Amino acid sequence: MNANKNLTKKSPAKDEIYFIGFDSGFGHVKSSKKQCFPAGVKLDSANSSITGTSNTLELNGIKYAFGTEVEQMIEDKSQNADMLIQLLACIAEDAVKKGIGKDPGGNGMPRKIKTALGIGMPLKYYGNKKLREAYIKYFSEKFKNNVFRYAGEVFDITFVYVKCYPQAYAVYKVNKDKLTDQEYIMIDIGANTIDSLKVVNGHPAEGSLFTFRKGVNHLLDEIRDELETEGIRLSRETLTDIIIHSRKIRHKRADFIQTVCISHADKFISEVIGTLKQKYDLSLPVIWIGGGYQFMKDYIKKDADIFTVEEFDTYANADAYEVLVRANYAKDLKRPA
Numbered sequence: 001m002n003a004n005k006n007l008t009k010k011s012p013a014k015d016e017i018y019f020i021g022f023d024s025g026f027g028h029v030k031s032s033k034k035q036c037f038p039a040g041v042k043l044d045s046a047n048s049s050i051t052g053t054s055n056t057l058e059l060n061g062i063k064y065a066f067g068t069e070v071e072q073m074i075e076d077k078s079q080n081a082d083m084l085i086q087l088l089a090c091i092a093e094d095a096v097k098k099g100i101g102k103d104p105g106g107n108g109m110p111r112k113i114k115t116a117l118g119i120g121m122p123l124k125y126y127g128n129k130k131l132r133e134a135y136i137k138y139f140s141e142k143f144k145n146n147v148f149r150y151a152g153e154v155f156d157i158t159f160v161y162v163k164c165y166p167q168a169y170a171v172y173k174v175n176k177d178k179l180t181d182q183e184y185i186m187i188d189i190g191a192n193t194i195d196s197l198k199v200v201n202g203h204p205a206e207g208s209l210f211t212f213r214k215g216v217n218h219l220l221d222e223i224r225d226e227l228e229t230e231g232i233r234l235s236r237e238t239l240t241d242i243i244i245h246s247r248k249i250r251h252k253r254a255d256f257i258q259t260v261c262i263s264h265a266d267k268f269i270s271e272v273i274g275t276l277k278q279k280y281d282l283s284l285p286v287i288w289i290g291g292g293y294q295f296m297k298d299y300i301k302k303d304a305d306i307f308t309v310e311e312f313d314t315y316a317n318a319d320a321y322e323v324l325v326r327a328n329y330a331k332d333l334k335r336p337a
Helices: 003-010 082-098 129-142 169-175 216-228 236-245 254-279 293-301 316-333
Strands: 017-024 028-031 035-038 040-044 056-059 062-068 111-121 145-150 153-166 183-189 194-200 210-212 286-289 308-311
Touching: 017 082, 017 316, 028 082, 028 316, 035 082, 040 082, 056 082, 062 082, 082 111, 082 129, 082 145, 082 153, 111 129, 111 316, 129 153, 153 169, 153 316, 169 183, 169 194, 169 286, 169 316, 183 293, 194 254, 210 254, 216 236, 216 254, 236 254, 236 293, 254 293, 286 293, 293 308
Parallel strands: 017 111, 035 062, 111 153, 183 286, 286 308
Antiparallel strands: 017 028, 028 035, 040 062, 056 062, 056 145, 145 153, 183 194, 194 210
């Protein structure tokens, strides 16, 4: 049964639908509501250690802490139950902030929120219809109705409409009015992989998709491994600050830590850029996407061979998914029942 088609027959009022774009990366979760936090989720089976914290969500009687460091990467997102917790947290946080779904009578009823969701997949997976449909069903069927507690309130969230879009290329689609060149190289730097493609006359060029299997978490983990041989244990978040902001932390061996970070970053970025130059002509207009670009930004700007024309921020994919799902929802409402 196609849940999306059935729901267009109900034709709910436009203002009853909550729209959100959700980009579940392997390092951080991003939403079109400008939310970004580490993608890890931890189960508190004893219902003790995380009770009452601001990043706690209770679903089906089980408490979860979200926004923790990722300990295990699950590449097939349709098998990653953590994504639901992450998404529900984003919706609930935004609803509390904006007063969405609140009981007007003040009777303490759950916040009921009918949600239209835009999600994305890398193009290499997006072309696989079976994987794409499994990802959509994850939300539209398996976890369609969700009653949970967050920040002292009860929420009842229903996913009434779910669409999936090609990661990175979705950013091009919603910005194509200002992207007027015939050819672009698009590079999305993520935590687990770096995905890239060439766009020619508005369409992905055949055979141009490329995935570099080392994202920024590979860099951070290499640094952590070396530091741990010296008995130094730092989080990915701390190492990220050191690399991106050239920040020297308060630590007895701060100079050594900074030297290790810079050495590994130089080597990693050199490898990435070298590989991309072998695959593409980077003197064509290049578009950079994703939070991982911040790791490489200063290096890229010093490279005279790279013609950067656009830099889209951490939220670019999520923002694009919301724009597209709004458009698709409005279009489907107009179709005959």
